[in-house]
Amino acid sequence: MSKKCMINRELKRIRVARKYAARRIELKTQMRDESLSPEERQRVMLKFHSLPRDSSPVRQRRRCRSTGRPRGYIRKFGLSRNRLREVAMRGDVPGLVKASW
Template identity: 70%
Template structure:
């Protein structure tokens, strides 16, 4: 099980990213707009850099919804490989069986 502080940090990153999503897209469009003057583009760059780092979606990490484990995450199921295996063995995940040949 992952530390509670790590899970809470990820939740905080999601909230901050949602809060600043519109502002980020608006500033990015102003930065790459060729019709604006260089001074206006630089002002937009300065404003963009003043945003919190966690407002970027790239800083988020997918985690297992049960344990919070960041590695071995299966996006299709929302579980880490360990919990996916346990759920498959119990028959909780439809369509998945243990391979045997």
């Protein structure tokens, strides 16, 4: 099980990213707008850089839904490799069977 503070930090990043998503898009389009003067674009860039770092969705890390483990995450199931193996062995994932050849 992952530390609660790390899981809460990820949840905070998600909240902040959602809060500033529209603002980020607006500022990015203004920064790319060639019709604005260089001074105006510079001012917009400073506003963009003044946003919180966690407002960027790139900083988010996918975590296992049940354990919070950040590594070995499998997107299709939303679980880490360890938990997926346990769940698959119990037969809780339909259509997923252990490979044997």
